[in-house]
Amino acid sequence: MKQYTILTVMLVSFLAIPFGLGGCNRVDLDTATKFQEAEKVFGNAKTDDEYLKAAGIYQSIADGGVDSGAVYYNLGNAMMKAGHRAEAIAAYRKAVPYLADDPYLAANLRYARGEGTVAEARPMIEHLLFWQNRISYPMKVYLSFSLAIVAFVLGLAAIFTQPKFWRWAAVTAVVATVVMVLSTAYDWQRFDATQHGVITSGESIARKGGAEGYEPAFTEPLANGTEFTVIKPRGDWLQISLPDDKEGWIPKKNATVF
Amino acid sequence: MSMIKRYSLTAISFLLVFAMPGMILAAENRPEVLVQLDRERVYVGEPVTYQVILNHVKNPTPPDLSYLADQFTVHMTGGQPMNSSFVQIINGKRTEKIRRGIAYFYSLTAKSAGVLTIPGPSVEVDGQTIRGQALTLQVVPASLQDTVKMDITVEPAEVYPTQPFTVTLTVLVKSLPEPISGRNPLGVQSTPPMLSIPWVADNELPDGVKAKQDTRAWLNSLHNSQSGFGINRLRGSSPMSFFESRPLTFEPSPSHVMRKDAAGEMVDYWQYKFSRTFVASRIGSYTFGPTTLEGEFGTGLSGGRLEGEEIHLAASPIEIAVKQVPQANRPNGYCGAIGSFSSLESTLNPTDIRVGDPVTLTLTLEGTGSVDNISVPDLAKVPAIAKNFKTYEGTLETKGSTAKFVYTLRPLDEGVTEFPQISVAYFNTKTDSFATVESAPIAIKVTKAEKLSTSQIVGTSGGGRNANHDLQLSREGIFANKTNLDEVHDQSVRPEYWLAAIGGLGLLYLIIYFGTRKMRTLIQDKSRIRRRSAVSRARHRLNEGTKLLHSRKVEQGADEIRLAICGLLADLDDSCESGMTPGDARRKLEDFELETELVNRVGKALETCDATRYSGNGGADNLADEAGSVLDDMVHSLKNRKLLK
Numbered sequence: 001m002k003q004y005t006i007l008t009v010m011l012v013s014f015l016a017i018p019f020g021l022g023g024c025n026r027v028d029l030d031t032a033t034k035f036q037e038a039e040k041v042f043g044n045a046k047t048d049d050e051y052l053k054a055a056g057i058y059q060s061i062a063d064g065g066v067d068s069g070a071v072y073y074n075l076g077n078a079m080m081k082a083g084h085r086a087e088a089i090a091a092y093r094k095a096v097p098y099l100a101d102d103p104y105l106a107a108n109l110r111y112a113r114g115e116g117t118v119a120e121a122r123p124m125i126e127h128l129l130f131w132q133n134r135i136s137y138p139m140k141v142y143l144s145f146s147l148a149i150v151a152f153v154l155g156l157a158a159i160f161t162q163p164k165f166w167r168w169a170a171v172t173a174v175v176a177t178v179v180m181v182l183s184t185a186y187d188w189q190r191f192d193a194t195q196h197g198v199i200t201s202g203e204s205i206a207r208k209g210g211a212e213g214y215e216p217a218f219t220e221p222l223a224n225g226t227e228f229t230v231i232k233p234r235g236d237w238l239q240i241s242l243p244d245d246k247e248g249w250i251p252k253k254n255a256t257v258f
Numbered sequence: 259m260s261m262i263k264r265y266s267l268t269a270i271s272f273l274l275v276f277a278m279p280g281m282i283l284a285a286e287n288r289p290e291v292l293v294q295l296d297r298e299r300v301y302v303g304e305p306v307t308y309q310v311i312l313n314h315v316k317n318p319t320p321p322d323l324s325y326l327a328d329q330f331t332v333h334m335t336g337g338q339p340m341n342s343s344f345v346q347i348i349n350g351k352r353t354e355k356i357r358r359g360i361a362y363f364y365s366l367t368a369k370s371a372g373v374l375t376i377p378g379p380s381v382e383v384d385g386q387t388i389r390g391q392a393l394t395l396q397v398v399p400a401s402l403q404d405t406v407k408m409d410i411t412v413e414p415a416e417v418y419p420t421q422p423f424t425v426t427l428t429v430l431v432k433s434l435p436e437p438i439s440g441r442n443p444l445g446v447q448s449t450p451p452m453l454s455i456p457w458v459a460d461n462e463l464p465d466g467v468k469a470k471q472d473t474r475a476w477l478n479s480l481h482n483s484q485s486g487f488g489i490n491r492l493r494g495s496s497p498m499s500f501f502e503s504r505p506l507t508f509e510p511s512p513s514h515v516m517r518k519d520a521a522g523e524m525v526d527y528w529q530y531k532f533s534r535t536f537v538a539s540r541i542g543s544y545t546f547g548p549t550t551l552e553g554e555f556g557t558g559l560s561g562g563r564l565e566g567e568e569i570h571l572a573a574s575p576i577e578i579a580v581k582q583v584p585q586a587n588r589p590n591g592y593c594g595a596i597g598s599f600s601s602l603e604s605t606l607n608p609t610d611i612r613v614g615d616p617v618t619l620t621l622t623l624e625g626t627g628s629v630d631n632i633s634v635p636d637l638a639k640v641p642a643i644a645k646n647f648k649t650y651e652g653t654l655e656t657k658g659s660t661a662k663f664v665y666t667l668r669p670l671d672e673g674v675t676e677f678p679q680i681s682v683a684y685f686n687t688k689t690d691s692f693a694t695v696e697s698a699p700i701a702i703k704v705t706k707a708e709k710l711s712t713s714q715i716v717g718t719s720g721g722g723r724n725a726n727h728d729l730q731l732s733r734e735g736i737f738a739n740k741t742n743l744d745e746v747h748d749q750s751v752r753p754e755y756w757l758a759a760i761g762g763l764g765l766l767y768l769i770i771y772f773g774t775r776k777m778r779t780l781i782q783d784k785s786r787i788r789r790r791s792a793v794s795r796a797r798h799r800l801n802e803g804t805k806l807l808h809s810r811k812v813e814q815g816a817d818e819i820r821l822a823i824c825g826l827l828a829d830l831d832d833s834c835e836s837g838m839t840p841g842d843a844r845r846k847l848e849d850f851e852l853e854t855e856l857v858n859r860v861g862k863a864l865e866t867c868d869a870t871r872y873s874g875n876g877g878a879d880n881l882a883d884e885a886g887s888v889l890d891d892m893v894h895s896l897k898n899r900k901l902l903k
Binding site: 031032035036039042048061065066067068069070071073074077080081082083084085098104107108111112113114136137138141142144145148149151152155156159160177181184185188192201202203220223224225 | 607614615616618620650651652653654655662663664665666668735736737738739740741742743745746747748749750751753756757759760763764766767770771774
């Protein structure tokens with residue numbers, strides 16, 4: 001009984017570490033003031049320029065090193081209000097890793113994309129890891145580490161105590177840790193390792209190579225708001241892949257990349 | 259010397275030492291008007307640069323040179339602040355000249371020949387009038403000849419901002435005399451005739467005027483290495499020498515015109531036209547010219563040799579007026595395009611949509627003219643569009659005289675079947691009035707929006723009165739901003755650190771796991787435990803044996819001592835100690851590679867033990883000491899061989 005008590009205390013203490021670390025990075029006073037100023041400008045805005053001014057303040061917060069879902073979400077709203085739909089899509093998508101389960105973000109992104117309620121096709125891994133789009137990327141990282149700590153403590157218990165219960169518990173915790181690490185790695189791959197982009201110019205002709213001299217890659221130009229992933233940049237051009245795997249080259253100036 | 263006199267002298271000395279430099283400095287910094295000409299001799303019509311420096315004048319304003327209007331055409335060409343000083347030492351005399359003020363530049367073009375005096379300009383400084391020095395300029399009359407004619411024209415004479423206009427310098431050169439009249443009159447000079455054209459260098463163009471083609475490209479199109487005019491004394495490297503340069507020559511494709519010469523006869527002239535197109539972005543009047551030409555031209559043949567005449571010529575400047583597009587009758591849909599535009603094409607993509615879906619509208623305005631000042635038409639002001647579509651700000655792309663506007667729209671109502679025609683107004687320079695181009699209407703299909711169930715609107719008014727009903731998807735708007743400051747924090751993650759931490763935990767676990775296993779193995783190894791306690795057990799037995807011998811229990815004492823030695827050997831290789839004979843002990847020691855002498859001593863000690871046990875007291879007195887010594891040596895030797903720790 002004494003062993004169980006000690007292990008429980010250890011477990012809870014260790015679990016508190018990552019959550020404690022996650023909560024430590026509160027913003028400074030300057031950022032909070034800027035955020036409130038942006039809110040004020042946004043609230044009083046009546047023209048596109050005024051909404052753009054609010055967007056500029058949100059952008060300056062993000063440029064100051066604060067990667068916050070709320071800031072990107074509000075930036076998207078300001079861009080949307082200013083009539084910059086493509087930039088709004090980019091901002092909303094930047095918020096997705098941090099506000100994965102936020103219904104308002106999903107609704108606003110859907111509205112910006114103009115997709116109505118038509119669901120996007122999800123890859124198989126997102127069906128297997130059913131929580132993938134319900135838990136934020138940072139939370140997955142914290143959960144991975146917490147589960148690793150749980151597995152570690154249970155593993156120690158399995159070494160130093162006789163009951164087989166601890167061994168099975170440790171194995172279960174290790175499996176859970178591995179799955180959560182895979183889930184985090186998937187987020188890393190799609191959010192951090194892959195560069196995404198949105199066409200921000202009115203239209204952009206995708207070409208078969210990285211120069212104006214190449215023939216158009218598609219029969220129609222890419223419309224404003226078209227989303228893509230960057231395969232590779234070359235000079236002033238980007239080789240891009242569209243959601244249906246079609247590839248082409250567009251001028252960098254015609255898109256925003258994140 | 260009285261006290262007063264001494265003080266007076268001291269005061270005067272101080273004044274001389276400290277006040278004199280100040281007085282000199284004040285004299286050097288007094289306001290003055292300095293003037294200079296870049297040349298002392300010019301031809302009629304050829305401009306000269308007149309520089310007026312207002313030195314040490316506070317709050318200077320450009321001096322008024324209108325008093326020169328009788329003799330010169332005056333144009334102010336700019337100003338430049340001056341802040342310099344330099345020291346001159348001539349024959350040991352040091353002079354420091356300081357320039358603090360503004361230099362104003364004027365272009366003076368003499369209206370008549372002769373030695374002209376340019377009176378110095380005057381300025382008012384602190385109520386005093388300061389006048390600059392008068393200068394003289396020798397103006398040489400232009401050649402009275404009919405060999406070369408030159409003039410400047412501009413087409414059209416009036417333009418609107420961003421509307422292109424062309425300035426042409428036409429040079430007519432009389433054909434060479436027979437029989438060489440067919441030869442190019444510019445191909446016979448050893449030194450090319452030199453033109454001075456003020457609108458060649460892009461950085462010397464008037465403010466607000468820009469050439470359509472940059473200087474290099476324009477000159478390249480005129481360059482002719484065989485013959486032609488020099489322009490502005492531009493030089494290029496000589497093909498004959500690395501170190502010499504020669505005047506670059508430029509020659510537009512010549513044409514022939516017939517015109518009357520000084521004798522009134524129709525004569526063939528070679529015509530060279532230097533045309534350059536410009537665009538003015540600001541309203542105003544701009545002057546191009548004057549231009550000058552100097553060089554030798556062929557005029558006749560004497561004894562088979564071509565005779566030439568040195569000619570100096572100037573062409574009067576020409577002005578172009580850039581007018582404002584009229585405000586009167588300006589339609590609401592005026593987009594800023596100037597020229598003649600024939601079509602406004604519109605495309606909508608996609609055309610089969612639902613309410614609220616974004617569609618891209620592309621409008622392309624095509625024609626001839628300027629779209630530099632064009633602005634994106636506001637579709638929200640078109641009632642037919644605003645009624646059925648939510649509009650967003652459009653983007654603009656221009657290429658040549660084509661403008662492309664791209665908009666995002668969202669249909670507001672289902673059942674809309676046609677996207678209305680759009681009108682764009684522009685200013686037609688041919689008719690000097692506003693005109694309109696219209697796009698064709700586009701057939702579209704707008705269907706009803708999908709519905710969004712309440713379960714998909716998480717976080718809204720949950721159990722409200724609509725909880726059990728489907729809500730109609732709002733076709734407008736976005737959900738509100740996040741305003742809670744607790745939500746604003748840096749959420750960036752460094753997965754590599756967390757992964758390293760998880761890996762570290764795994765590694766730590768493996769270390770603990772294998773360490774524990776090793777410890778357990780060691781703890782449970784009986785032979786190892788026996789070996790580790792062998793020495794203490796042997797000493798304990800030796801002590802016991804010694805005590806027994808001292809208490810006259812010889813038999814038991816000898817047995818204990820024997821067991822002390824044999825037990826040590828048995829513990830080392832985890833064998834049985836009972837029944838070990840001296841011979842067995844010797845073999846073990848030899849296996850352990852101990853010294854022969856020690857082996858013999860051990861064997862002898864064991865034999866003594868046996869002898870003592872069976873003989874009663876034989877050798878018992880020394881047995882304990884001898885056995886103790888042998889045991890110590892054994893332990894020492896075994897430790898040396900790392901068999902014992």
